[in-house]
Amino acid sequence: MAHSHDHDLAPGEIAPANTGHIWKTFWVLVGITAVEFVFVFFMAAGSMRNAIFIVLTIFKAFFIVGEFMHLKHEVKGLIWSILIPMGLVVWLVVALVTEGSFLSSGVGTMLNR
Amino acid sequence: MHAPTLNPTPDSLTTQTLEAPRTGTWDGGNEPLKASYGKLMMWFFLLSDAFSFSAFLTAYGLIRHAHPAYQGTSAAFKFSQAYWPIPDRVFNAFPFAGEADLPLAFVALMTMILIFSSVTMVLAVEAGHRRDREDVQKWLMWTILFGSAFVGSQAWEWTHFIHGAHHGSALVEGTTFFGANLAQNQYGPVLFADLFFFITGFHGTHVTSGIIMLIIVFLNTVNGTYERRGHYEMVEKIGLYWHFVDLVWVFVFTFFYLV
Secondary structure (H helix, E strand, O other): OOOOOHHHOOOOOOOOOOOHHHHHHHHHHHHHHHHHHHHHHHOOOOHHHHHHHHHHHHHHHHHHHHHHOOHHHOOHHHHHHHHHHHHHHHHHHHHHHHHHHHHHOOOOOOOOO | OOOOOOOOOHHHHHOOEOOEOOOOHHHOOOOOOOOOHHHHHHHHHHHHHHHHHHHHHHHHHHHHHOOOEOOOOOOOOOOOOOOEOOHHHHOOOOOOOOOOOOOOHHHHHHHHHHHHHHHHHHHHHHHHHOOOHHHHHHHHHHHHHHHHHHHHHHHHHHHHHHHOOOOOEEOOOOOEEOOEOOOOEOOOOHHHHHHHHHHHHHHHHHHHHHHHHHHHHHHHHHOOHHHHHOOOHHHHHHHHHHHHHHHHHHHHHHHHHHO
16 A cells, blocks of 8 residues: 555655544544444433444444554454454453342452441 | 575575564574564554453453443433442543533543544554655654643543542541542542553553554654665554554443443
8 A cells, every 4th residue: 555656656656645544443442432422312321222332332442443553454463463462352341241230249248348 | 585495594684684584484584474583572462452451441341330331311410429420420521621511522522532542553564565764754743742732631630530520429437528539439430540540551551562662663764764764664563563552442431421
């Protein structure tokens, strides 16, 4: 991508900016954030709303990491070496949130004293 | 590019300068992931940093679920140590708006500032690909300004959170406590304030160090260091870091302010 258009340029000449995809990603991020605010104010709190927020957050993360950080255009080996370790974090979250609910259910009340 | 060498030979060492990276097979010239050494190390640093932030947010999830949830409607909500607060009742202030109830308006502004700084950063990276020094300077300057605006907003948010502007909460011994610190909290359980300070504080520290690095890269760009080096890869590396900071904010925003 970086040097693909260098050959049509005279020495010292600078290629014109190509920023269409950047602004497209920007509007996608703004749009998703706006949708999140619609849900905050027009939907009752609950597991369903939280699930929607998490899905929308993962969409935003996909656009930031994939387009802005360019990971989508890297080789597969690099993509997986970032994504697989983060998959383990998902397990950590599920395990500890379950553990937290158990603590509040009565047996372990040490955090509530 | 000269032919790959198996070892850093004295010959290849004498021709090296700091401006030109070594290209021998065992000098770092071999790129199995098709990314330069510097960028790869930035990716792995960011992965480890993602673990730190995940630990913070996971701890938030555990502690929140270990506290009773608020059961009533949002309109009837009152601050109490007995249950976890609703974020849009806690973060509803705006600078110069007094006691006006503007739930999450300020955090929305902060989110927009940070997303916008991410866009100006990626524009600087794009300008670097074209070796357009003027554009790199311009977009780095905007990124520094938006980043500083974000840190300033966070400073205001912290000040407001610490002082408290509303009615305070009654303590057991009959006094009223306003705002929050690490041991007292008007908005809810003490751990809520502790997590607020640690999570947004750790993130704010990252933004601050990002601004310092951006300023260094900006000065190098102005001085023509990257022009002489022949590439603007340093802008890409700081760009990766900056987008990561934006990414973390997206998660903090969801798990601290929305959920």
